[in-house]
Structures are given as C-alpha cells and as structure tokens.
Amino acid sequence: MxxxxxxxxxxxxxxxxxxxxxxxxxxxxxxxxxxxxxxxxxxxxxxxxxxxxxxxxxxxxxxxxxxxxxxxxxxxxxxxxxxxxxxxxxxxxxxxxxxxxxxxxxxxxxxHEQTNPTANIPWDKPAFYKQHGLTAQPEEDDAQASATRQRLHDWYLDRAAPSESIYSEYDRKSIMHYVIHQSWTEGGFQNFLNLVLSEKDKAFMAKAYPCPV
Missing domain, CATH: 3.40.390.10 (Collagenase (Catalytic Domain))
Structure with missing residues (x-):
C-alpha cells in the first residue's frame, strides 16, 4: 500500500x-x-x-x-x-x-496499489492500449483519446516516485489493487479482484494512524 x-x-x-x-x-x-x-x-x-x-x-x-x-x-x-x-x-x-x-x-x-513505487507489473503496453481503444502512438490521439491515455497512465502504468511517497512493499492482495487482465501483460501476469483487506493494508494503516502508546 x-x-x-x-x-x-x-x-x-x-x-x-x-x-x-x-x-x-x-x-x-x-x-x-x-x-x-x-x-x-x-x-x-x-x-x-x-x-x-x-x-x-x-x-x-x-x-x-x-x-x-x-x-x-x-x-x-x-x-x-x-x-x-x-x-x-x-x-x-x-x-x-x-x-x-x-x-x-x-x-x-x-x-492505487498497481502504481506503488515497488510495483513490478510486466505491462504489454501495445496490447493494453489496444484493448482500451488506443494505438501505441500518442501523437495519433484526438482530445478524447489523449484524456483516456492519461487516465490509464494515472490509474495503471505510472509508478509513483519513491521520494514522493510513503509506502510498503508492493502487495498484489491489497484492497487498493485493480484487476489486471492477463491479456494486458507479458509472462502470464494477472491480478484478480481482492475482496478483503490484506495484512499489508492493515499494517500500513496502523502505522499511518497509530494508537497512543
């Protein structure tokens, strides 16, 4: 998280x-x-x-x-x-x-956990773009496509800078992780919908909002 x-x-x-x-x-x-x-x-x-x-x-x-x-x-x-x-x-x-x-x-x-600074998702960007109605060439975008591409980068592709973040190790079980389809990645990586808080979710928030000693 x-x-x-x-x-x-x-x-x-x-x-x-x-x-x-x-x-x-x-x-x-x-x-x-x-x-x-x-x-x-x-x-x-x-x-x-x-x-x-x-x-x-x-x-x-x-x-x-x-x-x-x-x-x-x-x-x-x-x-x-x-x-x-x-x-x-x-x-x-x-x-x-x-x-x-x-x-x-x-x-x-x-x-979002998929943008954790330590996330290591092996994106197949051309396939990812294609499945969202985009080409691999941003210069071909119209205004709507450009907005969609930016949103996809914000939500999925652009990892946060460690120096600008407080974070725990990347957690595929985090409640903050989006579904990742296998067709969007290389090497068979995928991530399903997480339905409960993970142990790392709990630990991160316990540090962010500590109880008094």
Whole structure:
C-alpha cells in the first residue's frame, strides 16, 4: 500500500470523522457502514455516520460510479459529495463491500496499489492500449483519446516516485489493487479482484494512524 508523501492528506490520529449520507436506501447505508467499519480495528480513527449534508465525508449513492477524494482533499469540496458509491443488490454484496473498502482506503489517504513505487507489473503496453481503444502512438490521439491515455497512465502504468511517497512493499492482495487482465501483460501476469483487506493494508494503516502508546 502507498500514499503520497504529504502528511496534510492524512487525518489526525484519534479524530472522529463525520460521514454523511446525502441519499440512498437504508439497505445501501447499512451495507456501506458494515464494509467501511472493516478498517476501524486497524486505525486510530472513529467514524460517525450521520444523515444530511453536514460531514467531513459526504457519500452520494449513484449508479455507475465508485470514487472518492484522497484523504483530507475531501475538505476542499464544500458543496458536493466527496465519495460516490454504486448501490448493488444483496446478491453482489461481496463485490459492493470490496469497492466500499477500496474507496474508504482512498478516503484514508491510500492510492492505487498497481502504481506503488515497488510495483513490478510486466505491462504489454501495445496490447493494453489496444484493448482500451488506443494505438501505441500518442501523437495519433484526438482530445478524447489523449484524456483516456492519461487516465490509464494515472490509474495503471505510472509508478509513483519513491521520494514522493510513503509506502510498503508492493502487495498484489491489497484492497487498493485493480484487476489486471492477463491479456494486458507479458509472462502470464494477472491480478484478480481482492475482496478483503490484506495484512499489508492493515499494517500500513496502523502505522499511518497509530494508537497512543
């Protein structure tokens, strides 16, 4: 797991975060709280889930999107949601819970694991680009293709600089790791959806939000 080497993005250990639901069914809220609380045994923070718009974190239930501000960047958003979660039916409960834990990982300051400074994914970039509708030649991009290429580099290809990061060893089991398809890589590398917090996830956050001695 890793985070940008910027302490201001981390919350203050011991802090209680008010987490407001802007909308959503009771089933959605209950499932969200249950999944998010998996982080609590490993961090010196408390979550106070409330209704309405007054919260450090504001969750919007909306189809088709999972996203979150990184750490205290949430405080920069005044009149909008800081996290968006895609409600799912109970038959997809494990998938929904995994995505909630992932987005709460971002809320705690973590970035995507496949861009960890020590990640060693053997990308087949031409194949990766092709499967996302791009060529291997960025100079051929129109504006939409250029934006897509930048997003793919941000999410997958560009590893963080060690000097600008705080990180643990690359962890293929991290809840912050995206699925990697075998056809995107060389040598048969692939990574499946992780459904639970890994041991390294827990250890990293325990150091980021330590309990008092």
């Amino acid at each position: 890793w985070a940008k080497n910027n302490p201001s993005k981390l919350w203050t250990p011991g802090q209680t975060l008010r987490i407001a639901f802007l909308n959503g069914t009771e089933e959605f809220k209950t499932a969200t709280i249950a999944a998010a609380n998996n982080w609590l045994p490993h961090i010196n923070l408390k979550f106070d889930f409330v209704e309405g718009i007054e919260g450090d974190i504001r969750i919007l239930s909306r189809e088709g999107e999972f996203s979150s501000s990184i750490g205290t960047d949430a405080l920069l958003k005044i009149d909008e949601q800081t996290m968006t979660l895609w409600p799912h039916s109970p038959i997809h409960a494990r998938y929904f819970a995994a995505n909630v834990m992932h987005e709460f990982g971002h809320m705690l300051g973590a970035e």
